[in-house]
Amino acid sequence: MNNNRLGFRIRKINVTLLFIFVFSMANSQSSWIRVNQVGYLEEDVKVAVWVSKENNSISEFQVMDMATQKVVFTGSTADIRDTGKQPAFESSARLNFTALKTPGTYILKAGETESVSFRIGNDIYAGxxxxxxxxxxxxxxxxxxxxxxxxxxxxxxxxxxxxxxxxxxxxxxxxxxxxxxxxxxxxxxxxxxxxxxxxxxxxxxxxxxxxxxxxxxxxxxxxxxxxxxxxxxxxxxxxxxxxxxxxxxxxxxxxxxxxxxxxxxxxxxxxxxxxxxxxxxxxxxxxxxxxxxxxxxxxxxxxxxxxxxxxxxxxxxxxxxxxxxxxxxxxxxxxxxxxxxxxxxxxxxAPGGAPYFxxxxxxxxxxxxxxxxxxxxxxxxxxxxxxxxxxxxxxxxxxxxxxxxxxxxxxxxxxxxxxxxxxxxxxxxxxxxxxxxxxxxxxxxxxxxxxxxxxxxxxxxxxxxxxxxxxxxxxxxxxxxxxxxxxxxxxxxxxxxxLGCNPWGTSMIVGYPEQGDTPEDPHSAFTHLHQIPVTGGIVDGPIYNSIFSNLIGIYLANEDKYAGFQSDYVVYHDDYADYSTNEPxxxxxxxxxxxxxxxxxQAKGLERVAGGIIRGGQSKKQLSLVFTGHEYADGARTIQKVLKKNNVKGTFFLTGDFYRKYPGIARDIQKDGHYLGPHSDKHLLYADWQKRDSLLISQSDFEKDLNNNYGTMEKIGLKIDSPRYFMPPYEWYNRQISDWAKSMGVQIVNFTPGTTSNADYTTPEMKNYLSSEKIYDNILAYEVKNGLNGFLLLIHIGTDPKRTDKLYNRLEDLIKELKKRGYEFKDINTLLNN
Structure with missing residues (x-):
């Protein structure tokens, strides 16, 4: 027997002993608190359920922080909804602690009854x-x-x-x-x-x-x-x-x-x-x-x-x-x-020998x-x-x-x-x-x-x-x-x-959460014959007792560890012989x-507008330099040189016209390890500037335009990076554009607003013209006040010759200053999936 399998068997023995302990405890307990064993997002409606075998009620409950052992939330009558007699229980109540939003690990108590531990946080479902x-x-x-x-x-x-x-x-x-x-x-x-x-x-x-x-x-x-x-x-x-x-x-x-x-x-x-x-x-x-x-x-x-x-x-x-x-x-x-x-x-x-189909x-x-x-x-x-x-x-x-x-x-x-x-x-x-x-x-x-x-x-x-x-x-x-x-x-x-907030207090997904109460004896040859878990499978779930009692060839092979929670109304059995409730x-x-x-x-903490991602997670001092291009490429070699010198991976969204006009530049950018994606094929305006929901393009034209961009990338020898991100032309889109892109397996992204870095395309005769010095100062001033965590910081790879004042000439100064302030530069894939 190999060590991995031996280790698995030892864990199985330990889990079995735990279940024996839990079962004996269940026989001595008269009340329980059921919670989501994984936990709750910070803005979730958060409700636990108290159930009891006795005709009783509760008027208060507490939530305790496991790290500090302090009560962080006390629920009173306003937070408790009495739901009375339930199948298998004489009393019950819904305990609402939605107001608690602070990330951490907690247990919930009502009198002498405690829940299992659970977490609050937007990262708890990561992966x-x-x-x-x-x-x-x-x-x-x-x-x-x-x-x-x-x-x-x-x-x-x-x-x-x-x-x-x-x-x-x-x-x-x-x-x-x-x-x-x-x-x-x-x-x-x-x-x-x-x-x-x-x-x-x-x-x-x-x-x-x-x-x-x-x-x-x-x-x-x-x-x-x-x-x-x-x-x-x-x-x-x-x-x-x-x-x-x-x-x-x-x-x-x-x-x-x-x-x-x-x-x-x-x-x-x-x-x-x-x-x-x-x-x-x-x-x-x-x-x-x-x-x-x-x-x-x-x-x-x-x-x-x-x-x-x-x-x-x-x-x-x-x-x-x-x-x-x-x-x-x-x-x-x-x-x-x-x-x-x-x-x-x-x-x-088609049925066979049995009447089931x-x-x-x-x-x-x-x-x-x-x-x-x-x-x-x-x-x-x-x-x-x-x-x-x-x-x-x-x-x-x-x-x-x-x-x-x-x-x-x-x-x-x-x-x-x-x-x-x-x-x-x-x-x-x-x-x-x-x-x-x-x-x-x-x-x-x-x-x-x-x-x-x-x-x-x-x-x-x-x-x-x-x-x-x-x-x-x-x-x-x-x-x-x-x-x-x-x-x-x-x-x-x-x-x-x-995930566990049910009469039986068990997750219905095999092996998830890993340390929780989940199906251990599912109707599976992998598990029953070879003790191999079928992790990730969701089991059939609870069934009316009237259906369970009349199915052909069904029985329980082992003692029912949830016997105290079964009723004449509904049953669930963690037993391989019950193919009606415990088969994935x-x-x-x-x-x-x-x-x-x-x-x-949600775990990534991404900020979205109209279905497009405009900012990565803000928990780390990381940002991504994003470069877009259509007509001009005058800054390409400067940008390449600065990024390589400072060991920074950037992200480039370029139109099909750019790829056709500057294929050598595009290949060199990808060779340096930067992320390349589409910026549309012909730089079309998708939505009205004044009425964002008003489309200026049909779905078929949109899909053709985006596919032409990808086709050009492949034609000039570029690898299509995955996941597929797409920055729309003019950085302007609406929810419909996002949905169309998603149906093609593409996620729209856009620059994070606030720094004015995207104004580096403006020329002196424009009313909204900003000099590179002003933009540079704006970026740093914004960082001091708000931070740049998760930012998609947009700079153009080239601009109109009428703008002689090029922001990309300040790129190295900007990288060095932000590194000095503790920031790391990531390509978009790393930033959004960190």
Missing amino acids: TAGIPLQYMRQQRCGYNPFLKDSCHTHDAISVGDPDGKRDELYFNTVGGWHDASDYLQYVTTSANAVYQMLFAYSQYPESFGDNYDANGDEGANGIPDILDEAKWGLDWLVRMNPDVDTYFNQLADDRDHVGFTLPNEQKVDYGWGAGKDRPVYFVSPKPQGLFKHKNRSTGMASTLGKYASSFSLGAQLMSPYYPEFSALLAQKAEDAYKKGVENPGVSQT YEEDNWADDMQLAAMEMYKSSGQKEYLTQAVNYGRLEPVTPWMGADSARHYQWYPFVNLGHYHLAVQQNDLRAQKEFRRNMKTGLQRVKERAEGDAFLNGIPFIWCSNNLTVGFITQCRLYHEITGDNSFLEIEAAMRDWL TMDGTASLTYYLGYLSA
Whole structure:
């Protein structure tokens, strides 16, 4: 046995002993305080939940700083909301300590009852966006980087052709992800997982690092890891759609359920030999099922819409890295969307020997999202019209506000098509309509949560945690586009629920937080057979006791450490034999990437305007020198020389015209190790100077202009740096421009205002002319008064010959003076990801 594995076993023993201790304590305790085990952002709504087995109440609580052992906040009756009797508890209350914003580590006390420790601070979620990707890599089929081995390499033989002409044919469908702890694979969940990860990256590209290659092995490859993971899924979707007439829906069936084994050791015989080919099912408008059980399929649009939206967004975000693959995806998106229009209805997954399958009953949401992505990529307004029409067929995702639903009946659990319609600018009436629709869904869940101590309005159906992730995603998106604070408390409550503020006091994400109470015995062969953690996977979550009690083949293998917190209403078991509450799911995990991307972004302390980053984190004396250029390059060699002499890495945003006119300068700049990015191709003005929200350019023209800049960079031999940052021409943009850029995997950045450094382009006849001496003095005066931490300090690489007074000639003086004042100079990538 190697030392690493021995160490892991010792830790497992220690954790087991801890659980025995906690369990015995739980039996002697009568009250508990539940908190988010990770903690709270400084401006969060912060609420803990007190629960008791006794009919009791509290009138005061304290928050104690762990470092000083002093009480830093005392909550009185105004901060306590009595929520009365709850499932498994006789008494409960919500304890609000939102007013405490000081970073630190704390515990909360009410009488003799104490919470576990938790933190407050904007940095506490740093790096968490990559946690779900650990589980996604572990779920890979074909080559599995975690096992350093391959599995299911003979997939697959076609079955269930609705036309009866293409059965028993071999199709290479190797790849993708196993759906959960069994090894079935579905386009329904895989395409949604692909889209969710692509969407997460488009919203928060700065949150995702590059530590793994395309195969999932350790080692950077110049592509963000989340895009590597999404491409793994896209590659499989392409294989599942080998031609314009062939769309597959599912790989394998529940004959897979023959017992726990690692995927590379599985030897299921589907009739073609043990461990050989598995069946692959077609997308079918007719009920399917090879045995006595059949699904209720009525069409193809639910699956084809998911194909189209994933292919379309994939084409946009993969273009900088895989242009030929991107073109293929764009064509496949168009083909899938067209076929979906022609075949409305749902194509459900195929059951096997058991009656269980994904009972998806809605499809308009899938076509709505596909239409929006087609609109975003093409700019053709007929797609926008179609998206609105599809969206009106399902104004609110039906599970929102419902008490129950069948398994995956209304899927995906969040309608991102509504979000895209709510932010588009070309149909303001529809924009308002779909913002109302988003709010209506949230309001229904909020109303259902009334009286619940944990503010949980999610129905406890199978995979309730996935619904919870969908809900907090919609809360966050709605708040960001409207500024409406109505759902901030319930958003925080449902995030906190996933991280320990629930009746069981456990996080629902395996291994996160590392020192917290998290699932130790999930339904997974990796863990159960080999004690290998499935870190990052979100488990199914709590379920109605009535559902749990009637599932086939379910039992508890061990003593229930949460027995005291179970009820006749809802249960959760950290037990591998309970596949209904403790099995990690691939699609739920992928859906976490958006919200954890948001939380990770907060850790950086970035300042934003209209979706663009205008300042890095302010906790360190660091700044970035940013140079832009279009017509002129007279300062290029001076700037290069000064930066090299002073060992400073800068950031250069240059237009396509500049790259074409001065390719040698650009190559030399990159050779010196500086970051190069686009400044548009032709230096177009995107938005009206007086009415910032008024666009002067179409989406297709914007995308063409930006892509032409990138194309020119590649043509002259430049490497495209990642993450992709873009400073707009004239340093002027609006939220729509930011959203368009994000949909292409590009984050807009802009200079930090205040120093007047950007006025170095002015010439003496201009009213706003400032001399270089005045600008230099302004910079230093601003630093004395306000500091320059996190600044993007803009200087032009060249200016009009009419300006003989060049600021770049003072660059060395400025660098030396700021270094003397304790500042470090970083390129933009380092500054924004520090």
